[in-house]
Amino acid sequence: MINIRKLEAELWESADLLRAGSKLTSNQYCMPVLGLIFLRYAFSRYKKVEEEILKNRPSRGGRVIPVEASDFAAKSALFLPKEAQYDYLLNLPEDIKAAGLKNKDGHEMTSLGEVVNNAMQLIEDQSEQLTGVLPNSYTDFTDEILSELLRIFNNSAIDEVGGDIVGRIYEYFLNKFAKNIASDDGVFFTPKSLVKMIVNIIEPKSGVLLDPACGSGGMFIQSGDFVNQSGMNANSAMTFYGQEKVEYNAQLCLMNMAVHGLTGVIKSGDEANTFYHDAHNLDGYCDYVMANPPFNVDKVKSESTQAAGRLPFGMPGVNAKKEVGNGNYLWISYFYSYLNEHGRAGFVMASSATDSQGKDKDIRESLVKTGHVDAMISVGNNFFYTKSLPCSLWFFDKGKSEEIKDKVLFIDARNYYTVVDRTLNEWSEWQMKNLNAIVWLYRGETEKYTALLNEYHSVLGHDTSFEEAHTQLKSELKELQKRAKAELEAAGRGDKKRIQAEYDEIIAAKTDELTTAKEAVWLYEKFDDGEYKDVLGLCKVASLADIEEKGWSLTPGAYVGVAPVEDDGVNFEERMTEIHRELLSLQAESNDLMDAISQNMKEMGL
Structure with a gap:
């Protein structure tokens, strides 16, 4: 997270450069800069995949067979011709005119802007879905500014931070410089840990996946990773469809998917406003639906919405102006309606929707009575990068097993997270696995829970119990800190920095190990060797009768209760x-x- 924050700060500097050196509006300069970030990230992935391809590459006549575009397609990655590779652009001579460079059509190029435009066109030629998507206005900038931008984005943080980095940086841009682009209330980037949690619980394997509010495409990226990690090829197994009202976001989504080697059909603009259009005619056809829709949208025209259908439980409340005052239950209805007979949905929703009243409550009652509400998870504050609001994750499953057909799993995870900094929380990888484990046990998938316990044992490498491993690691960390302090005090001035750096690294590794042990203890003390049970303050499996008794509320806190406060032993x-x-x-x-x-x-x- 530190690396990406540093990168964002440097992007601020780059935007200032653009602002000072050109007369472009924020809308005009936002995409060209994102295009350069795209190039840098694409190059980073290209080098990694190239390394994999060359590992066992056969040779012919004593020479290794050169890599080709088809090799990259097989690995779900974007092939970059030499003239579109970041280090090629970075190392060009200062005087482009004198270099005699020619573009893809054979015309001589006289500026760095033309060379970058040519790089974008070469990439578009590699990916049909990128045609007309990548920015091509780099001749609007001086060679000096472009050269400086290329230098700024040549940053190791892009190599180190995986996932939807382009979307994260895009959000930073929208909030710092182009608020007018993101003027729709409730539109904001979905944090990686929420996206990953949705994907992990939905478990996409093959079929049609729709995100009707796809933004920068984070759901597609994580789903692609999930499918690829299970040993299948995401492009062969999945068909990705997206709708995105904001054109900028849709462009970014296509760039983001391309850099991850994914293909999809993304519609944008007015025809992609999900309130009024089922742009891909997918009602009732989706195996998976995932989304982070804009929360609490008002002034939705009720007649147009009704005509567009996908409302199996009827319309939410409509005011005197014939408008839906809050669009949350429109989204909830759509997600359900898009599913086929065994489909699964997972989405982010405003916390208030779990027990809103009026027509919302009627829709919620009908929804619960289907037996297809699978799980509800409460998420605490500060998970979003730009807003501190809490939210809930909702999960539907039309193919639930008979054992849990009329049950709903409630998880209250508001107090379970890792603090990144003062304004940001997230779930660590182990915390995501632990929450996922509760869902596995509820579904009766004990083998997955056992595999996670084995993973903990393997990583910790201790033959003892998790509790004993935790105690031992705590003691080892204390000893390390003591030793570091003593050595630093005894060291000469010239050695202090080296010793400090060495111990910082060892202590950080030991702290990580201790954190892992702590998470193993957290899970094992609640569920032992693998039987689901309700845990006060954390999780509860409720029947439809329980939910009816609570007035059809789907708020986890109403079911799980409050965990007893531990006495810390302080007088x-x-x-x-x-x-x-x-x-x-x-x-x-x-x-x-x-x-x-x-x-x-x-x-x-x-």
Whole structure:
């Protein structure tokens, strides 16, 4: 996360450069800069895949057979011709005119802008879905500015941060420079850990996947990774469809998919406004639906919405102006309606939707009675990069097993997360696996739970119990910190920096190990060797009768209850006395310091 934040700061610098060196509006310069980030990220992935291809590459006549576009297609990656590779652009001579470079049509190029435009066209030739999508206005910038931008984006953070990095950076741009592009209320980028959680619980394998509010395509990217990791080829197994009202987002989605070697059909603009159009005619045909739709959208025209269908439980509330005042239950209805007879849906939704009243409640009652609501997860504050609102994850499954047909799993994960910084929380990889494990046990998939316990044992490498491993690692970390302190105090000035760096690395690795052990303990103490049970304050499997009793609420907190607060063993009165003593001591020190400063000022004649 630190790397990506650093990268965002450098992007701020790049945008300032653009602003100072050109007369373009934020709309005009946003996409060209994103195009350069796309090029850099595409090159990073290209080098990784090329390395894999060359590992066991046969040779002919003593020479390794050169890589080709088809090799990359087989690995779900984008092939980059030499003139479209980032290091080629980065290392061009300063005087482009004198270099005698020719574009793909054989015409001589006289500026760096033309060379970058040519790189974009060469990439479009490699991917049908990118035709007309990549920016081609680089001649609007001076060679100096473009050269500086290429240098700024030549940043190792792009190699280190995986996932939907283009979308994350795009969101940063929208919020810093182009708020007018993201003027629709409720439109914001979906954090990777929420997307990954949805994908992990939905478990896409093969078939049709629709995201009717696809933004920059994060759901497609994570689904592609999930399918590829299971040993299949995502492009062969899945068909990706997207709708995205904002043209910029749709362009970004296509760029994002292309760099991950995925193909999809993405519709954008007015025809892709999901409230009024089923742009791909997929009602009732989808194996999977995933989305992070804009929350709480108002002023939706009710007559147009009704005519567009996909409302199996009827319309939400309509006001005197013939408008739907809150679009949340339109989205919820669509996600259900798009599913085929065994389809699964997972989506992000405003927390308020789990127990909103009026027509919403009627729709929710009908929905619960289908038996297809699978799981509900409450998510805490600060998971979104730009908004601090809490949310819920909803899951539908029309192919639920008979054992859980009339049951719903509720998980309250509002107090379970990792703090990234003051304004941002996320789920770590182990936390995602732990939450996923609760769903496996509820579904009766104990073999997946056992495999996770084995993974913990394998990573921790301890023959002891998780609790003992945790205690041992805690002790080892304490010892390491003690040793580091002693060695630093004894070291000469020239060695301090080296010793500090060495210990920082060892301590960080041990801390990671300790965190893993802590998560293993968290899971094992709740579910032992693999039998689901309700855990107060965390999870509860409720029957339809339970839900009816709660007025058809789908708020996890209403079912799981409140976990007992652990006694930390601290005597409150004693600790308050200590704090008071510390405060008085600090005040005395502060007064002495102020007196010394005043005395010094007098002596200096001030």
